[in-house]
Amino acid sequence: MSVNVTIKEIAKHAGVSVGSVSHVINGSAGVGPDIKARVERAIADLGYTPNPVARGLRQQRTRMIAMIIPDITNPYFPSVVRGAEDLAFEHGLQIVLCNTDNDPVKEAAYLRTMVSYSLSGLLIIPSVGDEQNHPLHDGRPSGIPTLCLDRKPMHWGGDVIVSDNAEGGRLVARHFLQSRHTRIAIIRGPDQFSNAFDRQQGFLSELTSSGLHTPDDYIEQGAFDIDGGRRAAQRLLSLSTPPTAIFASNDLMALDVLTALEARGLSCPNDVSVVGFDNLDVAAITRPGLTTVDQSGYTLGRAGLSRLLARMDAPDLAPETLQLPVRLVHRGSVCPPQP
Amino acid sequence: MSVNVTIKEIAKHAGVSVGSVSHVINGSAGVGPDIKARVERAIADLGYTPNPVARGLRQQRTRMIAMIIPDITNPYFPSVVRGAEDLAFEHGLQIVLCNTDNDPVKEAAYLRTMVSYSLSGLLIIPSVGDEQNHPLHDGRPSGIPTLCLDRKPMHWGGDVIVSDNAEGGRLVARHFLQSRHTRIAIIRGPDQFSNAFDRQQGFLSELTSSGLHTPDDYIEQGAFDIDGGRRAAQRLLSLSTPPTAIFASNDLMALDVLTALEARGLSCPNDVSVVGFDNLDVAAITRPGLTTVDQSGYTLGRAGLSRLLARMDAPDLAPETLQLPVRLVHRGSVCPPQP
DNA sequence: TTGAAAGCGCTAACAC
DNA sequence: GTGTTAGCGCTTTCAA
Numbered sequence: 001m002s003v004n005v006t007i008k009e010i011a012k013h014a015g016v017s018v019g020s021v022s023h024v025i026n027g028s029a030g031v032g033p034d035i036k037a038r039v040e041r042a043i044a045d046l047g048y049t050p051n052p053v054a055r056g057l058r059q060q061r062t063r064m065i066a067m068i069i070p071d072i073t074n075p076y077f078p079s080v081v082r083g084a085e086d087l088a089f090e091h092g093l094q095i096v097l098c099n100t101d102n103d104p105v106k107e108a109a110y111l112r113t114m115v116s117y118s119l120s121g122l123l124i125i126p127s128v129g130d131e132q133n134h135p136l137h138d139g140r141p142s143g144i145p146t147l148c149l150d151r152k153p154m155h156w157g158g159d160v161i162v163s164d165n166a167e168g169g170r171l172v173a174r175h176f177l178q179s180r181h182t183r184i185a186i187i188r189g190p191d192q193f194s195n196a197f198d199r200q201q202g203f204l205s206e207l208t209s210s211g212l213h214t215p216d217d218y219i220e221q222g223a224f225d226i227d228g229g230r231r232a233a234q235r236l237l238s239l240s241t242p243p244t245a246i247f248a249s250n251d252l253m254a255l256d257v258l259t260a261l262e263a264r265g266l267s268c269p270n271d272v273s274v275v276g277f278d279n280l281d282v283a284a285i286t287r288p289g290l291t292t293v294d295q296s297g298y299t300l301g302r303a304g305l306s307r308l309l310a311r312m313d314a315p316d317l318a319p320e321t322l323q324l325p326v327r328l329v330h331r332g333s334v335c336p337p338q339p
Numbered sequence: 340m341s342v343n344v345t346i347k348e349i350a351k352h353a354g355v356s357v358g359s360v361s362h363v364i365n366g367s368a369g370v371g372p373d374i375k376a377r378v379e380r381a382i383a384d385l386g387y388t389p390n391p392v393a394r395g396l397r398q399q400r401t402r403m404i405a406m407i408i409p410d411i412t413n414p415y416f417p418s419v420v421r422g423a424e425d426l427a428f429e430h431g432l433q434i435v436l437c438n439t440d441n442d443p444v445k446e447a448a449y450l451r452t453m454v455s456y457s458l459s460g461l462l463i464i465p466s467v468g469d470e471q472n473h474p475l476h477d478g479r480p481s482g483i484p485t486l487c488l489d490r491k492p493m494h495w496g497g498d499v500i501v502s503d504n505a506e507g508g509r510l511v512a513r514h515f516l517q518s519r520h521t522r523i524a525i526i527r528g529p530d531q532f533s534n535a536f537d538r539q540q541g542f543l544s545e546l547t548s549s550g551l552h553t554p555d556d557y558i559e560q561g562a563f564d565i566d567g568g569r570r571a572a573q574r575l576l577s578l579s580t581p582p583t584a585i586f587a588s589n590d591l592m593a594l595d596v597l598t599a600l601e602a603r604g605l606s607c608p609n610d611v612s613v614v615g616f617d618n619l620d621v622a623a624i625t626r627p628g629l630t631t632v633d634q635s636g637y638t639l640g641r642a643g644l645s646r647l648l649a650r651m652d653a654p655d656l657a658p659e660t661l662q663l664p665v666r667l668v669h670r671g672s673v674c675p676p677q678p
Numbered sequence: 679t680t681g682a683a684a685g686c687g688c689t690a691a692c693a694c
Numbered sequence: 695g696t697g698t699t700a701g702c703g704c705t706t707t708c709a710a
Binding site: 049050051052053054056057062064067071072073075077078079081082085086089092094095096097098099106112113116117118255281282285286287 | 388389390391392393395396401403410411412414416417418420421424425428431433434435436437438445451452455456457594620621624625626
Binding site: 008018023025026051053054056057058 | 686687688689690
């Protein structure tokens with residue numbers, strides 16, 4: 001298994017210097033065809049693989065990318081990771097996975113560790129990152145190419161790739177409006193997450209510009225995780241004039257709403273229409289199927305790494321924000337309000 | 340952000356030699372209390388973090404663990420990864436994530452790369468690994484502590500941690516039997532996966548020992564992924580005497596069976612009872628809820644890393660196979676056959 | 679107990 | 695075009 005064979009042995013075996021071997025490996029300098037052939041032969045014969053740790057030490061950068069995400073167990077994130085990993089594999093880069101649980105302390109710890117590993121890049125779905133002293137507070141941490149995925153800290157000035165959350169919110173609002181709903185509520189996610197905020201903004205502003213005012217008690221707060229939507233849904237349904245349509249701003253919460261509805265003997269969509277956000281696989285499995293905003297985590301992850309790759313080659317690229325398109329997937333959880 | 344401060348600067352700042360600094364960092368030799376204090380002071384003052392790459396080069400081993408899994412996008416695996424990652428975090432180890440798509444070629448490529456990174460350990464959910472020349476074919480690859488999770492290659496002689504798949508199969512068989520079913524079918528997974536094989540074995544042998552013969556056309560083959568169960572279910576339901584109970588040997592396939600049933604206007608559990616395996620989150624969401632065998636991916640991952648940690652300390656530990664307990668979770672997808 | 683120095687495997691600057 | 699060599703930051707003998 002090719003362990004322990006070093007560049008020095010290749011050099012000896014090929015009868016050349018280590019410098020030349022290094023050059024043919026990296027294609028760095030003009031190497032004569034004869035030497036090139038001999039080296040390649042020796043590499044093949046001995047089954048040599050350059051030691052990436054030594055290389056990393058020398059070049060002050062390892063061919064690894066850290067993905068710092070909230071929780072791989074949350075069903076939206078695996079596809080993001082997979083999107084990045086596929087492209088990483090094509091480029092011979094490794095993915096180091098870090099779960100922060102949205103804890104800025106854990107996130108900061110990981111960030112520091114990753115910097116000390118001098119890796120090639122950082123793909124991060126930030127927890128919040130607006131606390132002082134947080135490595136993300138101003139600019140990229142320690143000169144490592146860094147990109148915020150899915151959402152961004154308030155003060156972040158670097159690359160960002162997100163879904164077009166505001167547009168997603170608008171899409172939902174328009175769909176409710178077109179279905180002739182007027183009692184329309186939202187369960188929004190935590191405001192400090194920019195994606196949650198944007199969804200809410202897009203949604204509410206679209207309602208407003210259609211002349212529909214949304215009362216405060218139609219704006220509920222959920223935690224973006226499972227069970228986050230349950231209590232919010234219960235409060236909404238206990239209102240004296242409960243909404244006929246609910247936008248749960250992610251699918252996990254929408255699932256909760258469906259459950260809460262069922263628990264109350266209410267029917268979706270007849271009594272209450274529901275729309276989610278994410279288009280997780282489960283959204284197709286619920287009865288009724290969940291109408292939801294589709295965003296591709298896979299594309300997000302892949303685009304993120306792609307941009308990072310570009311920045312690794314050209315560190316001085318101007319920071320860029322990319323918004324990925326979203327679309328509404330119609331399933332069975334919306335219908336006009338019943339008289 | 341503590342970049343670029345090296346052990347040498349600590350040494351100078353503390354007025355001691357680099358060797359002494361190293362010793363206090365690693366607690367390796369008896370260091371005088373005076374020097375110890377001065378070094379710790381300097382470390383705190385300058386915000387020093389040892390460079391893990393340099394350390395890795397010197398010691399021929401980096402504090403990283405590779406997790407080589409089929410696909411993080413398959414809903415069972417994230418919890419396995421998370422279980423390992425949590426323990427890794429506690430021990431200051433990093434997780435490198437590799438998706439093989441069950442492709443032995445990709446798996447072998449990753450294995451080789453990981454060896455060249457000289458990492459501390461390998462947690463692998465093997466694709467198959469019985470092909471000749473595959474690094475897993477005989478024993479651990481290149482002296483790196485390696486453990487097979489969830490399933491094992493035929494010839495693997497090292498550590499293994501799996502769920503008690505055979506027992507899971509038996510549980511399901513017994514449940515069907517107790518519900519007075521006699522026309523009982525199974526959709527098994529790919530035979531080369533030991534977990535799939537064991538589930539099938541446990542299931543069928545339990546039926547047999549209860550005097551129930553399972554005809555060949557009641558044993559269907561699925562691919563263990565989504566859609567893998569659909570065609571199998573269709574064939575089963577098209578039989579002249581279709582089964583009244585189906586064991587889909589993972590939840591993804593069980594979901595397919597539910598869908599196929601619905602498409603035919605058949606009711607679960609009244610027309611056909613269904614049991615899955617895994618107890619994914621979705622199993623609680625389907626209508627009816629899916630009765631399934633619970634196995635904890637989180638525990639599997641955590642136990643895997645725990646064992647690896649032990650082996651890192653004591654490489655000569657005798658190989659061990661650990662079977663984690665499973666249990667049947669009763670939901671609504673099973674009832675006695677209707678007359 | 680402490681310091682000096684070799685060397686992990688590699689790249690890159692320099693000399694020829 | 696090719697070889698020699700310093701040195702990335704650290705651990706770990708070995709001497710003192």
